[in-house]
Amino acid sequence: MAEQMEFSEFCGRLIERTDIVKLISRYTPLRRMGSGYKACCPFHNEKTPSFSVDPVKQLYHCFGCGKGGNAITFVSEIENIDRIDAIRMLADEANMELPQLTGRRAPGLSKQQRSRYYDLMRDAARHYHDNLKLPVAERAREYIKKRELPDNIVTRFGLGYSVGFDEMINFLKSKGYTAAEMKAVGLADQRADKYYDVFHGRLIFPIISNFGQVVAFGGRVLEKSDYAKYRNSAQTEIFDKSRTVYALNLLKKKRRAGPIDYVVMCEGYMDVIALHKAGFDTAVASMGTALTSQQAKQIKNYSDKVIISYDGDGAGQKATMRGLDILRDCGLTVKVASMPDGLDPDEIINRRGADAYRKLLEDALPLTEYKLRSLKAKYNLSDRDEKTKYTAEAVRIIRMLDSPVEIDEYLGVLSKETGYDMSVLRRQAETNAPPAPEADKTEAQATAEEQTEADKTETYLLAALVAGKDYVDPADYDEIFPDGFGKLVTESVTDSRLKGLKDVSAMLYSDLPENMQSKIPPIIDYEFKRLDSREVYGACVLKLKCDRLERESNELAQKYDESKDITLLTRSNELKRRLRKLRGQGGKNER
Numbered sequence: 001m002a003e004q005m006e007f008s009e010f011c012g013r014l015i016e017r018t019d020i021v022k023l024i025s026r027y028t029p030l031r032r033m034g035s036g037y038k039a040c041c042p043f044h045n046e047k048t049p050s051f052s053v054d055p056v057k058q059l060y061h062c063f064g065c066g067k068g069g070n071a072i073t074f075v076s077e078i079e080n081i082d083r084i085d086a087i088r089m090l091a092d093e094a095n096m097e098l099p100q101l102t103g104r105r106a107p108g109l110s111k112q113q114r115s116r117y118y119d120l121m122r123d124a125a126r127h128y129h130d131n132l133k134l135p136v137a138e139r140a141r142e143y144i145k146k147r148e149l150p151d152n153i154v155t156r157f158g159l160g161y162s163v164g165f166d167e168m169i170n171f172l173k174s175k176g177y178t179a180a181e182m183k184a185v186g187l188a189d190q191r192a193d194k195y196y197d198v199f200h201g202r203l204i205f206p207i208i209s210n211f212g213q214v215v216a217f218g219g220r221v222l223e224k225s226d227y228a229k230y231r232n233s234a235q236t237e238i239f240d241k242s243r244t245v246y247a248l249n250l251l252k253k254k255r256r257a258g259p260i261d262y263v264v265m266c267e268g269y270m271d272v273i274a275l276h277k278a279g280f281d282t283a284v285a286s287m288g289t290a291l292t293s294q295q296a297k298q299i300k301n302y303s304d305k306v307i308i309s310y311d312g313d314g315a316g317q318k319a320t321m322r323g324l325d326i327l328r329d330c331g332l333t334v335k336v337a338s339m340p341d342g343l344d345p346d347e348i349i350n351r352r353g354a355d356a357y358r359k360l361l362e363d364a365l366p367l368t369e370y371k372l373r374s375l376k377a378k379y380n381l382s383d384r385d386e387k388t389k390y391t392a393e394a395v396r397i398i399r400m401l402d403s404p405v406e407i408d409e410y411l412g413v414l415s416k417e418t419g420y421d422m423s424v425l426r427r428q429a430e431t432n433a434p435p436a437p438e439a440d441k442t443e444a445q446a447t448a449e450e451q452t453e454a455d456k457t458e459t460y461l462l463a464a465l466v467a468g469k470d471y472v473d474p475a476d477y478d479e480i481f482p483d484g485f486g487k488l489v490t491e492s493v494t495d496s497r498l499k500g501l502k503d504v505s506a507m508l509y510s511d512l513p514e515n516m517q518s519k520i521p522p523i524i525d526y527e528f529k530r531l532d533s534r535e536v537y538g539a540c541v542l543k544l545k546c547d548r549l550e551r552e553s554n555e556l557a558q559k560y561d562e563s564k565d566i567t568l569l570t571r572s573n574e575l576k577r578r579l580r581k582l583r584g585q586g587g588k589n590e591r
């Protein structure tokens, strides 16, 4: 308990110590207005400022999208990181040491170790870059020359060269770093007790976090070899591939100057660099083909629109298509630019010029249209069977759209294309729902689905509690969550609120045991979409209360069957009565 107090006090001091105006102005230009500051909101795209910062209360609020909070919530939201990481980063900047949370270890590295890793990576990146001047870097310079990369681009992206197996190891040792540290950041590996640079002989692309720290490297081979063409740092304590977007740090710089109309998403480092060179300076790349929702959310911090610019028909590959759905599901407008003749963006710019490429971006297709076109190319529509299959597939794509108007529009086009009547297609859209019909489900499947349904409802309710939604009645929670994770969360939040803490989520990490900490982010990072109203809340509470009563009364009835203890039956029947009464209040399901 004392520990918990210490941690919440620490958060309070941290917020006090952090200059929120300075912090936020790194993401969006702030203009003085009266006693506060105004800006275009860094969380949603807007042209007129509705975002305000109060330097006295140290709070921010957006009247457009409703986001608001303190320095901790700001960093965690804009960088899309856990609260505890946001606290750690702000603490680093404020030069404050996180209190030791004994027993419930604060996740991750100590402040010193983390900053040592960053120093190591920065020193390594500089050294790789300096290596480019060495006589032995001839091949790297040739490659840079062949790709016609000017000095300012080489500098902007910090390109470098690894000259051998142990050159970097020796350099870092001379700077006082240990081989174990080099291994921990993914730079070195060891064969027996000999350490070597995993990027030896490669052209180096430093991967830089939003905070400007080098967190990883990508390396490209420069001559034909058996090695993979590209190699990235492995996942380390300072590098999470699924949360990193290459060149996002440059996007962040650009965002400070004004809104970004669209982000160009391409496949690799060299595409990004070639595009920046040609003036398309909002180009980024995911690390590998599979996009994650964390990456999508980070991109959304800078723009609402993404144009996919993969090589040839790169976007058509199935794995990639799923990534595009993820972008869309995060609320981004997704368009796909087709690169003709199997060329990559760099080749198009080189052979046909920047304007030709710009035209491709302008002609990019909305995601649904792109999917339908790729689908159509696979079928011969003059064959009746193929046409039927195509139609069913196409309807499945169309029905994923949110807007009924759009759905109807696309069905209209499909109707013209295939000759099927609109009413037939609409019926198809309604019936070709993916879930299997009830009767086909095994009991186990049905139970499992019900279980995840209940889990989802629980997650929503806990998220609403943590977010402090005004429709939440904490009294409901005691009944719904009599034990386990739900109970601990409820207790932690109630406790924090009693103490007057604004940011209750930070406390969760110190209050909950380690084996439950992985369940915290889904609650803190919950996205309230359709599930966010007094009515929905009421229905969810009712559902869980009923589920619980039903489960308990059935258990009691079963125990009665075994023991014939009449008190059990009485209790079971009483619960059933309460259940009927509750369901009656819900206005439905009454038998």
Ligand SMILES: [Zn+2]
Pocket (backbone or CB within 6 Å): 041, 042, 043, 044, 051, 062, 063, 064, 065, 066, 067
């Ligand atoms: Zn906003």
